Amino acid sequence: MSLTAGALFGILAWFAAPADDEPLQPAIKTFHDDYSKRGAKDEDRILAVRALAQYRHEKIRVMTARELGQFAGVEAASKELLAALRSSSNAGKKETPVRIEILRGLGNLRVGEAAGDVAKLVEDRDVWIAKAAIDAAGKIRTPEAMVPLIRSLRRIESRNGDAETSLNPFDELFPEMITGSPLPRPDARQAAKRPSEREVLKAPILGALQLITRQTWESAKEWETWWTKRKGSFRLPE
Numbered sequence: 001m002s003l004t005a006g007a008l009f010g011i012l013a014w015f016a017a018p019a020d021d022e023p024l025q026p027a028i029k030t031f032h033d034d035y036s037k038r039g040a041k042d043e044d045r046i047l048a049v050r051a052l053a054q055y056r057h058e059k060i061r062v063m064t065a066r067e068l069g070q071f072a073g074v075e076a077a078s079k080e081l082l083a084a085l086r087s088s089s090n091a092g093k094k095e096t097p098v099r100i101e102i103l104r105g106l107g108n109l110r111v112g113e114a115a116g117d118v119a120k121l122v123e124d125r126d127v128w129i130a131k132a133a134i135d136a137a138g139k140i141r142t143p144e145a146m147v148p149l150i151r152s153l154r155r156i157e158s159r160n161g162d163a164e165t166s167l168n169p170f171d172e173l174f175p176e177m178i179t180g181s182p183l184p185r186p187d188a189r190q191a192a193k194r195p196s197e198r199e200v201l202k203a204p205i206l207g208a209l210q211l212i213t214r215q216t217w218e219s220a221k222e223w224e225t226w227w228t229k230r231k232g233s234f235r236l237p238e
Contacts, residue, residue, distance in 0.1 A: 042074045049080075058094070062101045069105025078111045085117055093126075097169045100132040107136030115142035122148040127165045127197050131204055138208030143234055146212060146227055153205045154220035161198030213237070 031048050049064045065084065071077035084090055085102045103121065106114040121133035122145055130152070137145035155161065209223060210216060214237045217223045
């Protein structure tokens with residue numbers, strides 16, 4: 001069983017408390033049985049995760065997206081995550097943690113089909129969705145993301161980059177997670193002053209640009225000059 005599956009089962013145990021939604025308990029039991037049964041294949045486990053993800057419990061949906069992102073080389077997992085990203089049910093402010101985890105999964109699995117979708121979210125107004133998309137763009141190595149990445153770098157190099165970030169949505173969703181959990185921990189700086197957008201985004205943007213191109217420019221002006229000359233004939237370097 002993977003580390004994320006163990007964490008997911010921990011979340012499901014939390015739902016087993018009497019105060020929680022009793023109608024969900026049969027679905028949780030079915031998931032346990034199907035996912036951990038002897039001889040279960042990756043495809044069987046993905047079907048179990050998919051069935052559980054239909055329930056509108058945010059924590060479960062975040063963890064099922066994270067679990068799908070661990071099935072490297074399994075086409076069904078990539079398709080599930082891409083469909084989830086494109087689904088209107090995962091849009092809106094309330095679904096931010098779910099969308100972040102979906103983007104992380106698509107990046108982890110290097111889903112090329114998601115390149116265009118990911119590139120569109122690089123400049124999302126929510127800094128945490130933008131960061132997840134930036135990270136995914138670098139892992140997928142999509143040239144479609146070059147222009148929005150450079151624009152984002154130029155924006156945060158200006159005074160706009162001084163803006164304080166919003167609260168990381170995972171800080172409120174999983175405040176009870178202990179050290180060692182695979183989930184993000186609250187930023188200690190948030191108790192006094194939240195980090196600026198530049199602090200959160202600059203290193204990921206530069207990292208994504210470097211992964212895509214194998215170049216090491218540092219400023220938006222340098223990247224824009226380099227890309228303008230090469231975008232018409234660019235091919236991903238090895």
